Amino acid sequence: MSLVSLDSISLRLGGRQVLDHVSLTLEPGEIVTIVGPNGSGKSTLLKVIIGALHPESGRINRQKGLKIGYVPQKLHIDPTLPLTVRRFLSLPNRVSDEAAHAALDDAGAGHLCNHQMTDLSGGQFQRVLLARALLTEPELLILDEATQGLDQPGSADFYAQVEALRRDKGCAVLMVSHELHVVMAASDRVVCLNGHVCCHGAPEHVASAPEYRALFGTGTHGALALYRHDHNHDHCDLDHDHEAHHGQQVHMHDHSHDRTHGDSQDHPHDHGETA
Numbered sequence: 001m002s003l004v005s006l007d008s009i010s011l012r013l014g015g016r017q018v019l020d021h022v023s024l025t026l027e028p029g030e031i032v033t034i035v036g037p038n039g040s041g042k043s044t045l046l047k048v049i050i051g052a053l054h055p056e057s058g059r060i061n062r063q064k065g066l067k068i069g070y071v072p073q074k075l076h077i078d079p080t081l082p083l084t085v086r087r088f089l090s091l092p093n094r095v096s097d098e099a100a101h102a103a104l105d106d107a108g109a110g111h112l113c114n115h116q117m118t119d120l121s122g123g124q125f126q127r128v129l130l131a132r133a134l135l136t137e138p139e140l141l142i143l144d145e146a147t148q149g150l151d152q153p154g155s156a157d158f159y160a161q162v163e164a165l166r167r168d169k170g171c172a173v174l175m176v177s178h179e180l181h182v183v184m185a186a187s188d189r190v191v192c193l194n195g196h197v198c199c200h201g202a203p204e205h206v207a208s209a210p211e212y213r214a215l216f217g218t219g220t221h222g223a224l225a226l227y228r229h230d231h232n233h234d235h236c237d238l239d240h241d242h243e244a245h246h247g248q249q250v251h252m253h254d255h256s257h258d259r260t261h262g263d264s265q266d267h268p269h270d271h272g273e274t275a
């Protein structure tokens with residue numbers, strides 16, 4: 001059974017049709033990336049999936065008891081507030097030392113436990129947010145432009161960590177990113193959104209689709225090909241049901257050096273934003 005399935009979701013915000021008959025399914029263990037221009041509804045779609053916004057029409061089904069971990073774009077912390085990483089992880093709900101250390105280790109941030117939040121670099125901060133999202137042992141991890149502000153190697157390392165998590169924990173990952181060639185190389189499926197789903201499928205398929213090229217040009221396709229070619233010295237083929245299902249093979253760069261649910265159903269109703 002799919003973790004989440006959206007069937008023809010539509011939503012208007014501020015008088016504007018932000019989501020227009022969007023259908024999407026997320027299967028256990030797959031990495032799906034949503035790409036699209038600014039204002040194309042990517043964050044809104046994530047909010048619908050986590051239940052913070054409700055669609056005006058269409059249906060959303062989540063697997064019974066589905067645990068979702070959410071990593072936001074950014075989180076403001078008062079720079080004058082003394083707050084260690086360990087204490088941050090216990091907000092708002094206290095977690096055990098064991099759980100905190102395990103989550104930090106899984107996020108590649110085990111050494112940061114006693115650091116002040118305000119002393120962290122951008123990449124370290126995002127890993128701590130990732131650790132916080134892991135505390136619930138999610139079956140679905142949702143990342144909303146989680147590497148905004150990081151340089152390209154920092155982003156690549158972060159996504160390699162996410163890929164390792166998927167491999168080790170089997171969680172599915174849904175992410176939004178503007179770093180097309182980095183995330184597309186790490187994704188099983190890509191969904192190109194512009195209010196509606198323009199095109200979707202394997203990264204190579206989407207990168208060469210006319211709808212995608214109309215939005216992003218052809219540069220990304222070249223970058224994607226380059227990325228894969230340049231790193232084929234230690235590619236590993238993923239043994240993954242989804243690939244078998246879709247008859248595709250996704251190659252990923254091995255970054256092991258730095259990697260360290262009754263059915264809930266939201267029914268359509270008449271109002272828009274609720275949170």
Ligand SMILES: Nc1ncnc2c1ncn2[C@@H]1O[C@H](COP(=O)(O)OP(=O)(O)OP(=O)(O)O)[C@@H](O)[C@H]1O
Nearest residue numbers: 013014018036037038039040041042043044045273
């Ligand atoms: N609460 C709101 N009220 C009114 N309009 C909103 C609201 N939230 C989002 N919008 C509008 O909905 C549209 C889609 O916003 P959304 O944040 O989902 O886009 P996005 O694809 O994530 O954009 P970006 O790439 O810039 O982050 C935008 O035009 C935005 O201004």
